Amino acid sequence: xxxxxxxxxxxxxxxxxxxxxxxxxxxxxxxxxxxxxxxxxxxxxxxxxxxxxxxxxxxxxxxxxxxxxxxxxxxxxxxxxxxxxxxxxxxxxxxxxxxxxxxxxxxxxxxxxxxxxxxxxxxxxxxxxxxxxxxxxxxxxxxxxxxxxxxxxxxxxxxxxxxxxxxxxxxxxxxxxxxxxxxxxxxxxxxxxxxxxxxxxxxxxxxxxxxxxxxxxxxxxxxxxxxxxxxxxxxxxxxxxxxxxxxxxxxxxxxxxxxxxxxxxxxxxxxxxxxxxxxxxxxxxxxxxxxxxxxxxxxxxxxxxxxxxxxxxxxxxxxxxxxxxxxxxxxxxxxxxxxxxxxxxxxxxxxxxxxxxxxxxxxxxxxxxxxxxxxxxxxxxxxxxxxxxxxxxxxxxxxxxxxxxxxxxxxxxxxxxxxxxxxxxxxxxxxxxxxxxxxxxxxxxxxxxxxxxxxxxxxxxxxxxxxxxxxxxxxxxxxxxxxxxxxxxxxxxxxxxxxxxxxxxxxxxxxxxxxxxxxxxxxxxxxxxxxxxxxxxxxxxxxxxxxxxxxxxxxxxxxxxxxxxxxxxxxxxxxxxxxxxxxxxxxxxxxxxxxxxxxxxxxxxxxxxxxxxxxxxxxxxxxxxxxxxxxxxxxxxxxxxxxxxxxxxxxxxxxx
Numbered sequence: 290x291x292x293x294x295x296x297x298x299x300x301x302x303x304x305x306x307x308x309x310x311x312x313x314x315x316x317x318x319x320x321x322x323x324x325x326x327x328x329x330x331x332x333x334x335x336x337x338x339x340x341x342x343x344x345x346x347x348x349x350x351x352x353x354x355x356x357x358x359x360x361x362x363x364x365x366x367x368x369x370x371x372x373x374x375x376x377x378x379x380x381x382x383x384x385x386x387x388x389x390x391x392x393x394x395x396x397x398x399x400x401x402x403x404x405x406x407x408x409x410x411x412x413x414x415x416x417x418x419x420x421x422x423x424x425x426x427x428x429x430x431x432x433x434x435x436x437x438x439x440x441x442x443x444x445x446x447x448x449x450x451x452x453x454x455x456x457x458x459x460x461x462x463x464x465x466x467x468x469x470x471x472x473x474x475x476x477x478x479x480x481x482x483x484x485x486x487x488x489x490x491x492x493x494x495x496x497x498x499x500x501x502x503x504x505x506x507x508x509x510x511x512x513x514x515x516x517x518x519x520x521x522x523x524x525x526x527x528x529x530x531x532x533x534x535x536x537x538x539x540x541x542x543x544x545x546x547x548x549x550x551x552x553x554x555x556x557x558x559x560x561x562x563x564x565x566x567x568x569x570x571x572x573x574x575x576x577x578x579x580x581x582x583x584x585x586x587x588x589x590x591x592x593x594x595x596x597x598x599x600x601x602x603x604x605x606x607x608x609x610x611x612x613x614x615x616x617x618x619x620x621x622x623x624x625x626x627x628x629x630x631x632x633x634x635x636x637x638x639x640x641x642x643x644x645x646x647x648x649x650x651x652x653x654x655x656x657x658x659x660x661x662x663x664x665x666x667x668x669x670x671x672x673x674x675x676x677x678x679x680x681x682x683x684x685x686x687x688x689x690x691x692x693x694x695x696x697x698x699x700x701x702x703x704x705x706x707x708x709x710x711x712x713x714x715x716x717x718x719x720x721x722x723x724x725x726x727x728x729x730x731x732x733x734x735x736x737x738x739x740x741x742x743x744x745x746x747x748x749x750x751x752x753x754x755x756x757x758x759x760x761x762x763x764x765x766x767x768x769x770x771x772x773x774x775x776x777x778x779x780x781x782x783x784x785x786x787x788x789x790x791x792x793x794x795x796x797x798x799x800x801x802x803x804x805x806x807x808x809x810x811x812x813x814x815x816x817x818x819x820x821x822x823x824x825x826x827x828x829x830x831x832x833x834x835x836x837x838x839x840x841x842x843x844x845x846x847x848x849x850x851x852x853x854x855x856x857x858x859x860x861x862x863x864x865x866x867x868x869x870x871x872x873x874x875x876x877x878x879x880x881x882x883x884x885x886x887x888x889x890x891x892x893x894x895x896x897x898x899x900x901x902x903x904x905x906x907x908x909x910x911x912x913x914x915x916x917x918x919x920x921x922x923x924x925x926x927x928x929x930x931x932x933x934x935x936x937x938x939x940x941x942x943x944x945x
Contacts, residue, residue, distance in 0.1 A: 302930075303597040303624055304565060307544045307574035309508070311357060312585035314338065321587040323348045327544065327574045329491075329508075332356040333374050335429045342429040353431045353542070355491060356424055360417065360435040360476055361389075361408035362399060378420060382406050387413040389442070391449035392459040399437065399445045408472035409453060414479055422483045432489025432542075434508065435477075440497040442469045470499060477503035481538075489542050496528045501536035506573075508544040511581060512564050522567065522633045522672075527615045530571045530604065543573035551580035555588050558655040559673050565592055566674025569629035570604040570622050591652030591659050592676050596930040598625030607640055619669070626681070626930050630667065631674035641666040647677035648707060663707060678929075682709040684937060686725045687873070687924035688738075688768045692718035693939040697928055700877040700884075700899060702910025705935055706928065715749070719941070725770045727779045727798035734798070736781065738766050743781070745798065755800030757783040764788045764817075770798075771822035773831045773850045784809070784818040787839050791818035795850065807852030809835040816840035816869055819890060822850075823874035823883045825902050836861070836870035839891050843870040845904075859904040861887040868893040875925025875934030878907075886936055888912070891920035897938060912938035 307327040314322065314334065319341050322328060326349060335342050335356070346352055363379050382388060389397045389405040397405040406413055421433055443451060443462045450459030453468045480490060481503040492500060493508035496517065509517065509525050518524025525545075534541050547564025549557060561577050568575035578586040606618035607630070617634040628647065632638045642665050652659030658675060669675060684695065689711045696708040713722055713735065721738035727745070728734070735746040741762040745753035757766060765786030770779040773795065780803060781796045791814055794806035809818045816838030825832045825847065832855060833848045843862040847855045861870050869890030874883050877899065884907065885900045894915040899907040912921065917940070924937040 303600060303629075304569055304593065304595065305572075305574045306593055307546075307576040308587065309544070309546055309576050309578060309584040310587075314341075316340070318587070319344075324587075324589070324593075325349075326351070327353040327355070327542070329355045329357050329434050329544075332358065332424050332430075335424075335427065336374075353489065354429070355432050355434045355489060356421075356430045358417075358421060358433045358435055360438060360473060361406045361413075362403050362437055363406060365402045365404065374420075374424075378417075381416050382413070385412065385416075387416075390452055390455075391446065392452050392457060393449055394457070395449065397442075397445060397451065398447075405442065405445065407453065407455070408476060409468050410472075411475070414472070414476045417476060418479045418483050421480055425484055425488055430488075432484075432491065432505070433480075434491040434493060436493045438473065438492040438494035438500065438507075440470055440495045441466045470497060474499040474503075486538065489540070491542055491544065496533060498536065501533060503538070505538050505540055506533065506542040506544075508546055510546045510548075511550065512545045512547045512567065523616050526567065526570065526633075529573060530615060534571075541572070543571070545573050545575050546584075547575070547577045548580040548584075549578075551582045553579055555586075556654070558590070558658070559670070561590055562592065562658070562674040562676075563631065563672050565590075566629045566631035566676065567620075567633070569597075569624075569676075570620055570631065572600070591650055591654050594931070595627065595650060595676055595678070596932075597627050597629070597676070598930055600624050608638070625679075627676055627678040629674065629676055630669065632669040632671060635671050637668065637670050639666065639668050646680060648680055650676060650678065651705060661704075661707060678706070680709070681706070681928050682711065683724065684711050684924060684926055685733075686723070686770055687926060687937070688721055688723045688736075689922065689924065689939055690941055691716050691720040691722045693922070693941050695924075695937050695939040696912055698897070698910070698912065698936040698938065700908060700936070702897070702908065711939060721765065721768060723768050723770060725779055727770065727781075729777045729779075736768060736770075738768055740764075741766060743768070743783070743800070745800070753798070753800045755796065757794055757796065758785060758789070758792070762789070767817070767819050769820050769822045771831050773822065775829070782820055782822055782833065784820040784835070785838075786817040788815055789817050790814065791816070791835070791838065791841075793818060793820060793833060793835065793848070793852070804850070804852065807848065809846055809848065810837050810841060810844070814838075814841055819869065819871050821872045821874045821885075825874065825883050825885075827882070834872050834874055834885060836872035836887065836890070839869040840867055841869055842866065843868070843887070843889070845870060845872055845885065845887060845900075859900070861898055861900070862889065862893075862896075866893065871921060871923045873923045873925045873936070875936075877925060877934045877936060879933040886923050886925060888921045888923040888938060890922075892918055894918070895921045895938065895940070897923060897936060899936075913940060 305326045308325040310330045389407040451465045453460045453465045490504045513522045513525045545568040565575050602623040604622045608618045619638045621630045646665045650659040651661030695711050697706045723736040737744050767784040769782045773780050783794050790812045791810040792806045795804035819836040821834045835846045843866045846858040871888045871890045873886045887898045895913045898909045922939045925934040928935045
């Protein structure tokens with residue numbers, strides 16, 4: 290089988306995570322469950338947990354909620370279920386004698402207290418479909434998952450045969466299974482007709498051809514699914530990537546369920562990686578839990594925090610790049626922000642990348658694998674996988690010194706990735722740089738600032754050139770960009786550097802003066818001013834945050850874009866401190882609010898502080914050796930595409 294052309298959804302972000310959560314949950318589980326992109330849970334949960342179902346899609350724009358339903362089984366415990374949903378199903382089967390029985394009239398028990406219904410009975414099919422339709426009409430579900438979908442029923446018979454025709458006689462196994470398949474197909478057909486094409490129908494258990502035209506996809510439980518083909522990785526993957534997408538309805542949904550085979554070995558990171566990186570070879574959702582005896586975990590792994598972005602390739606075998614047949618190999622798929630590689634062979638594999646360098650995840654669990662190191666070759670064990678990150682050495686929408694060394698931190702002060710040298714080829718070292726899409730055309734402009742002059746480049750051609758403080762001014766300039774008038778274009782905001790009065794001015798991205806400027810501090814002060822721009826209070830209007838330059842007290846102030854002082858601010862460090870203060874603004878904890886981040890500008894230890902909008906100190910840490918005294922600049926940027934800003938700290942003289 291060959292790998293087909295893969296269509297990528299525009300809004301996809303990988304990995305996509307599923308939770309097969311059959312536990313009766315309550316409010317204490319909500320925050321954990323909100324994390325998952327797809328949840329399969331019993332239908333009655335919508336009655337017990339209305340607040341969760343009201344909030345889930347608000348928190349997960351593209352999230353999927355599937356009601357867990359049996360196509361032809363009833364659990365006798367359900368007679369006492371309080372919502373009446375399963376009790377209704379049970380009494381319908383009991384009162385109408387729709388049970389599947391053997392020739393002795395005994396009910397067929399599939400699992401403990403789980404009994405089979407004769408799916409060939411059209412009255413039962415209609416009864417089941419009505420139940421499903423009534424639940425879907427409540428508009429809290431995106432669809433259903435039919436569990437225990439088999440192509441055979443006779444293998445469950447432990448004593449006697451099966452009387453599929455209801456005539457009191459044992460029927461031929463081939464006849465029984467054929468009728469079972471026909472009944473199951475008819476149920477899926479009727480369900481699809483009742484629900485239309487907007488609701489998802491997922492099944493767990495079989496890839497039988499006759500089931501596929503009516504469903505969106507299936508779950509591969511206990512991956513590689515033991516009952517799929519010969520139970521191999523290739524058997525499950527061939528169905529997942531090649532065969533089923535061609536047979537199922539559009540809007541395919543596939544779930545790969547890796548689990549511990551009921552051992553509870555939550556820390557089997559190798560098995561977790563093997564399942565996840567296999568799933569990432571196509572567009573399915575991945576889950577990892579205890580096993581078929583308990584699907585009720587919210588285990589979370591380092592790999593789940595990675596944001597790979599959109600898929601940009603189909604899967605390919607690094608060992609045989611020109612052979613797309615799904616078979617054991619070293620399979621890779623590329624994404625915007627990294628790659629997923631799985632070794633499905635029985636041997637360790639080594640591979641040297643061709644002019645590529647990646648970075649491992651910096652994790653807290655399996656630190657042998659996810660140690661954050663940079664690599665240009667890979668050693669990967671048998672039946673293992675790994676996610677590697679593309680190096681992100683670009684800083685956008687923040688001014689930086691060309692050639693400066695930058696470290697990346699989270700809001701707790703932990704390094705999230707390796708440090709790097711921020712450098713744009715073709716521009717001198719020590720040039721103040723800023724990369725941004727100024728005119729909102731999807732293409733990057735480059736701002737270069739030297740000796741009082743600002744130049745704007747696009748496609749290596751200079752498109753604007755101006756002197757913010759006149760052509761006699763030859764000192765450094767601090768720069769920021771933001772759309773301050775909500776016209777879809779970014780403006781250029783400037784502040785004077787050391788040796789000049791602390792004046793802030795605003796220009797169009799073509800260099801036209803829009804605001805003649807204001808002094809953020811005493812106009813006779815000659816340390817200049819550091820600037821950042823953001824909507825601090827969420828009112829849709831940007832504010833300018835200023836920090837005094839070297840020689841000034843560490844005072845942070847807030848101004849409107851017209852230069853009106855909105856807040857006298859606060860002292861980020863001791864008032865007697867005279868090293869100036871670098872400022873940045875960003876949502877670094879994912880709460881939807883902008884935090885203010887500061888660092889000493891020069892001549893003091895590189896202590897980073899984080900404040901909320903009310904200037905309350907939230908945290909602090911040293912970005913470099915606390916004895917370092919070289920100049921430091923603080924910035925924010927979403928470096929790993931997780932929609933939470935990281936703290937970037939640059940220094941011109943890297944020591945430690």
